[in-house]
Amino acid sequence: MRLLLVRHGKAEFGPEDADRNLSPRGRADVEAVAEHLKTQEISVARVIHSTLSRARETAEILAASLAPGVHLEELQGIEPWGNVKAFAKLAETWGEDTIVCGHEPFMGEAVSYLMSGNAHAGLVEVKTGTVMALARNPYGEGWQMRWMFTPRIVRGPKREED
Amino acid sequence: MKLYLVQHADAVPKDTDPNRPLSEKGLSDAAKMAAFLCAADVQVDEIVHSGKTRAEQTANVLSKAVWQGKAAIEIEGLGPNESTDHLLHSAQIAGGDSMAVGHLPFMAKMVSRCLTGAQDGVAVNFEPGTVVCLERTDDSWALIWMQRPSMLGDT
Numbered sequence: 001m002r003l004l005l006v007r008h009g010k011a012e013f014g015p016e017d018a019d020r021n022l023s024p025r026g027r028a029d030v031e032a033v034a035e036h037l038k039t040q041e042i043s044v045a046r047v048i049h050s051t052l053s054r055a056r057e058t059a060e061i062l063a064a065s066l067a068p069g070v071h072l073e074e075l076q077g078i079e080p081w082g083n084v085k086a087f088a089k090l091a092e093t094w095g096e097d098t099i100v101c102g103h104e105p106f107m108g109e110a111v112s113y114l115m116s117g118n119a120h121a122g123l124v125e126v127k128t129g130t131v132m133a134l135a136r137n138p139y140g141e142g143w144q145m146r147w148m149f150t151p152r153i154v155r156g157p158k159r160e161e162d
Numbered sequence: 163m164k165l166y167l168v169q170h171a172d173a174v175p176k177d178t179d180p181n182r183p184l185s186e187k188g189l190s191d192a193a194k195m196a197a198f199l200c201a202a203d204v205q206v207d208e209i210v211h212s213g214k215t216r217a218e219q220t221a222n223v224l225s226k227a228v229w230q231g232k233a234a235i236e237i238e239g240l241g242p243n244e245s246t247d248h249l250l251h252s253a254q255i256a257g258g259d260s261m262a263v264g265h266l267p268f269m270a271k272m273v274s275r276c277l278t279g280a281q282d283g284v285a286v287n288f289e290p291g292t293v294v295c296l297e298r299t300d301d302s303w304a305l306i307w308m309q310r311p312s313m314l315g316d317t
Contacts, residue, residue: 039315116278122304135287140285145287146310148305149307156203157203
């Protein structure tokens with residue numbers, strides 16, 4: 001079972017944090033990541049997002065490429081201020097490859113916690129649009145990182161229109 | 163400052179050739195990884211390898227993409243079971259971005275040591291040809307991305 005943890009794409013500024021949408025650059029970044037993963041024949045059974053718009057939009061773009069027809073699931077407790085330990089406990093019960101779209105600092109803390117048992121180990125730097133694939137450690141406790149992409153790595157160097 | 167830690171690509175078994183050069187799959191995987199690094203615009207200021215044929219060959223294929231094809235430099239202290247002290251020390255004082263091509267379990271221990279301070283603090287899953295990109299800011303390291311040949315499809 002693979003857990004694909006994603007930070008939402010770059011978002012517009014707005015008065016209501018929960019309603020902020022992806023910026024054109026943010027959409028293009030997530031689309032590039034989705035396309036790259038599709039090329040690698042990555043598919044998932046479940047797509048989960050936080051209660052905030054920018055995470056839902058990110059999930060929609062990824063689901064369109066990697067899980068067509070799958071019903072998106074909204075999950076509370078994975079907002080930027082979410083509970084990392086409760087999330088880790090929940091993820092332990094999942095049996096199918098799953099995408100989870102959320103936020104910083106939650107996602108970075110979740111990965112640090114799953115890999116090392118310490119949410120504040122600061123193991124990863126999670127830029128917007130980053131995808132991190134974890135699988136359970138076959139030789140011991142916890143989870144292993146298998147791969148990790150940023151939009152920058154997938155799209156290549158910054159372009160003028162960015 | 164970025165540090166790219168690489169496990170050599172797939173090599174032929176010892177009884178086929180005691181020098182263990184890269185297999186056909188290894189050469190193809192290294193070339194795919196070089197194309198990926200090129201598309202991602204990765205450039206480094208130095209590539210070092212352990213001195214073993216499979217590490218040197220992998221390093222020189224990647225050099226074409228990230229170091230203008232210069233011949234990768236053999237250094238001591240990158241053997242499969244050596245201490246990570248030497249590489250960690252060089253990485254802590256390095257001024258530019260560098261790539262080190264070596265072996266397991268060394269590379270896995272090095273990643274863990276940079277990220278947690280302990281060689282077995284954390285596990286990243288290597289397969290031959292995997293590249294892990296770490297970045298140092300002030301005195302701490304973070305994982306920025308990692309890529310494996312099996313995630314690069316067939317070409």
